[in-house]
Amino acid sequence: MSQSLLKSVRSFGLILFLIGLFTFSLSLFLGTYSLTEDILTGSVTSSSDREKLSLALKPMLDKTYSNQFEFVREYHALFNDLNETAKREGKWGEVIYADYSFILTKNSTQGFLRENQASLFFFAIIITLLGALLYILPNFSLLGIAGIKNNGVWSNPASNCSWLGFLSAAYLIGFYMFLYFYPEYITGWVLLVEPVSLFLSGKPADQWFLYGFLYTASALVMGVRMFTKYRHSNYQLLRTASVMFFQSAFAFLIPEILKSLNLPSRDLKNIFPLDYSFFYDYNLNYLSSSGTLGLFMLFWGVVLFVLGVPIMTYFFGKRWYCSWVCGCGGLAETLGDPYRQLSDKSLKAWKVERILIHSVLVFSAVLLTFSLYSYFTHESSLLGVETWRVRQAYGFLIGAVFSGVVGTGFYPVMGSRVWCRFGCPLAAYLGIIQRFKSRFRITTNGGQCISCGNCSTYCEMGIDVRAYAQRGENIVRSSCVGCGVCAAVCPRGVLSLENGPEEFRLQELIK
Numbered sequence: 010m011s012q013s014l015l016k017s018v019r020s021f022g023l024i025l026f027l028i029g030l031f032t033f034s035l036s037l038f039l040g041t042y043s044l045t046e047d048i049l050t051g052s053v054t055s056s057s058d059r060e061k062l063s064l065a066l067k068p069m070l071d072k073t074y075s076n077q078f079e080f081v082r083e084y085h086a087l088f089n090d091l092n093e094t095a096k097r098e099g100k101w102g103e104v105i106y107a108d109y110s111f112i113l114t115k116n117s118t119q120g121f122l123r124e125n126q127a128s129l130f131f132f133a134i135i136i137t138l139l140g141a142l143l144y145i146l147p148n149f150s151l152l153g154i155a156g157i158k159n160n161g162v163w164s165n166p167a168s169n170c171s172w173l174g175f176l177s178a179a180y181l182i183g184f185y186m187f188l189y190f191y192p193e194y195i196t197g198w199v200l201l202v203e204p205v206s207l208f209l210s211g212k213p214a215d216q217w218f219l220y221g222f223l224y225t226a227s228a229l230v231m232g233v234r235m236f237t238k239y240r241h242s243n244y245q246l247l248r249t250a251s252v253m254f255f256q257s258a259f260a261f262l263i264p265e266i267l268k269s270l271n272l273p274s275r276d277l278k279n280i281f282p283l284d285y286s287f288f289y290d291y292n293l294n295y296l297s298s299s300g301t302l303g304l305f306m307l308f309w310g311v312v313l314f315v316l317g318v319p320i321m322t323y324f325f326g327k328r329w330y331c332s333w334v335c336g337c338g339g340l341a342e343t344l345g346d347p348y349r350q351l352s353d354k355s356l357k358a359w360k361v362e363r364i365l366i367h368s369v370l371v372f373s374a375v376l377l378t379f380s381l382y383s384y385f386t387h388e389s390s391l392l393g394v395e396t397w398r399v400r401q402a403y404g405f406l407i408g409a410v411f412s413g414v415v416g417t418g419f420y421p422v423m424g425s426r427v428w429c430r431f432g433c434p435l436a437a438y439l440g441i442i443q444r445f446k447s448r449f450r451i452t453t454n455g456g457q458c459i460s461c462g463n464c465s466t467y468c469e470m471g472i473d474v475r476a477y478a479q480r481g482e483n484i485v486r487s488s489c490v491g492c493g494v495c496a497a498v499c500p501r502g503v504l505s506l507e508n509g510p511e512e513f514r515l516q517e518l519i520k
């Protein structure tokens with residue numbers, strides 16, 4: 010195919026992508042909302058809550074709302090009124106603790122959105138993904154011979170932290186805010202992917218299915234982009250294929266299939282403390298009462314945390330997980346790749362990184378202590394602090410704000426590994442082992458270094474790789490995720506990721 014035709018395909022892909030993204034955004038506003046007694050009965054499983062809501066939400070029944078904002082506003086007003094009255098009168102049994110705003114908004118959706126779910130799925134999601142692929146695939150030819158492909162990153166407004174980067178960050182942050190804190194406003198998007206959920210597991214979709222679907226689709230499409238960009242490096246090709254596989258199979262498809270078989274469903278590669286709710290009593294009870302598979306999942310989770318992490322990290326460094334298996338790392342290495350150069354390389358950032366990430370590790374240790382104490386003693390508090398408060402604080406601050414809103418939302422302005430570098434307690438745990446008891450190191454051949462600085466620029470963890478290379482010093486930093494991109498972009502072959510004998514690994518300077 011001629012170069013001009015390929016460029017036209019790319020432009021067409023971009024147009025399709027923008028049309029798809031516009032339709033996706035617009036689809037949130039294409040529904041009308043009408044609550045009926047039947048919807049209430051089908052949505053609220055607790056009969057006592059149903060009875061109370063049926064009375065409290067009477068003014069909403071059979072009324073049509075033109076958008077979800079009006080619907081949710083009135084729902085919250087009536088719901089809060091019900092609870093406030095009960096509390097004022099001291100009738101604590103009348104208070105409703107469950108939140109039904111998401112399920113009621115979703116099930117009350119009518120109009121264009123409900124009637125055209127399949128076409129909207131096609132125009133909003135398939136067209137976006139197809140457009141992105143058509144934009145990416147011509148690069149196999151347009152980028153010329155295989156080799157370092159980072160031309161123009163600092164002049165592109167999407168990747169140089171200027172207006173397009175800020176716009177993308179605002180969109181991503183908005184998405185995460187709604188996902189974690191106000192899912193009742195994005196039920197339109199959940200409905201778009203509902204047919205996929207019904208097909209895979211036979212169960213209706215919720216916001217977490219939507220998230221898993223979009224997460225996996227982004228990792229797969231942007232993984233193809235990695236294939237075009239780093240096709241000169243077998244390490245990058247294999248690593249990218251690995252994160253695409255683990256995300257699509259382990260994090261997305263297998264849990265959905267297990268759900269369809271009514272079996273306990275988990276992402277088997279998710280390890281505590283990244284999977285911070287693993288030792289919560291409800292999860293331990295659920296797994297231990299879910300037959301052989303549940304017991305296996307419990308055993309597997311504990312073995313991975315206690316033995317798998319130290320043994321694998323001893324032999325391969327933290328890269329075995331952070332750059333080959335982990336879902337957060339997988340997204341950073343695919344969707345986040347255009348932003349990897351934005352990581353802060355200053356000494357101040359390194360100091361902040363060490364303080365923050367180890368503080369989160371300590372916080373997760375406190376969470377573990379409280380969780381196990383409550384599980385084994387059936388006490389609800391330890392040292393006067395209630396366990397649920399520790400869980401709530403951790404879930405909000407670390408689970409939602411840090412890992413989601415900041416960790417991914419800030420890709421286009423702070424680089425792709427904000428969460429892995431500053432917040433992930435599992436990365437901190439892996440990093441301590443990597444620093445002090447591991448065979449992994451990046452060796453440097455200082456004599457060949459021409460000080461171009463590519464390695465430092467594209468290190469997503471903010472490591473000044475060039476400074477090590479110039480001194481011929483091994484890199485054994487706890488934060489290095491072993492992505493290997495520093496080696497892939499080095500024009501002189503100075504850097505090499507190795508698992509060698511521990512002897513001389515920490516040798517500071519090669520004499």
Ligand code: SF4
Nearest residue numbers: 468489490492493495
């Ligand atoms: S030093 Fe190299 S391998 Fe380590 S995180 Fe940075 S770019 Fe990746």
Ligand code: SF4
Nearest residue numbers: 458459461462464499
């Ligand atoms: S190690 Fe390679 S990429 Fe880094 S400064 Fe030296 S020559 Fe450039």
